[in-house]
Amino acid sequence: MRGIVNGYVAFAFWITKLAYVNLLWVAFTVCGLVIFGILPATAGMFAVTRKWIMGEQDIPIAKTFLATYRKEFFKVNAVGLSLFLVIYLLTIQFQVLRSMDGINYFIASYVVLALFFIISIALLYLFPIYVHFNLTVFEHLKWSFVIGIIHPILTVFLMVVVVVLxxxxxxxxxxxxxxxxxxxTAYILMWxxxxTFSKYEETENQKILVTG
Structure with missing residues (x-):
């Protein structure tokens, strides 16, 4: 009986923590007027789940979230702006190609669709990589692409689980x-x-540095 009670308490504790982080994410997304808030708020949420997965179960959730939100506000928005520009240019390119006649333009439009798919893969990996490694804006984007493509089974698994759930x-x-x-979603992706992190933490002469 005591085991059941303890299990219920542990479950309720985790549910409460997940809800708390999610509400922080929503609140600080709104505080940043959504456009400027959603990316740093997402980084803060992933920073918290990263600590949990690394075994730090008793971290101060709000403090960890807010520290990442403030620290990464401009950098993570720069990463997001870079991705937005790429997606925007690809969207324009796709529309232009589909408006043209000819098999070459038709085939090229599918190349653009393939690039969209690659970007969607990178988005799965972007925030887990962002909060774990100290990298430049370009390196965050590069390694999100690289790791996502190198691990296709994991990528498909995460896509299916997140979408279906x-x-x-x-x-x-x-x-x-x-x-x-x-x-x-953040916990599943971070987990x-x-x-894959152990395979990359010592690569490129330790240019990929793990965060604290």
Whole structure:
């Protein structure tokens, strides 16, 4: 009986922590007027889940979140702006190619779609890599692409799990997304991507430096 009670308490504790992080994510996204807040808030959320996965279960959640939010505000928005510009230019290119006649333009449009797919892969890895390694803006983007492509099975697994979980929640219990959508997704991605970190922490003459 005591084991059941302890298990329930532990479960409730984790549920509370996940909800707390998700609410911080929502609140500070809004505080940054959404456009400027969502990326640093997401970085803060991943920084917290990274600590948990590394075994630091009793960290001060709000302090860890806010420290990352403030520290990374401008840099992570620069990363996001770079990705946005790439996506925007690819979207324009795709529309132009689809408006042209000819098989060459048709084939080229599928090349652009392939690039969109590669970007979606990189987005899975971007924040776990961002909060774990000290890199430049370009290096964050590069390693997100590289690691995502090198580990196709993990990439497909994470895509399927995240999409199916969030879709099922949206269909059956949409209210849960407000409390857990971001934090659970972040935890799953951080857990999966962290399995690859040991292979890259000592590469390129230690140019990839692990954060604290």
């Amino acid at each position: 969030n879709y099922a929640t949206f269909i059956y219990i949409p209210g849960l997304l407000f409390f857990f959508g971001g934090s659970v 999966g991507v962290s399995k």
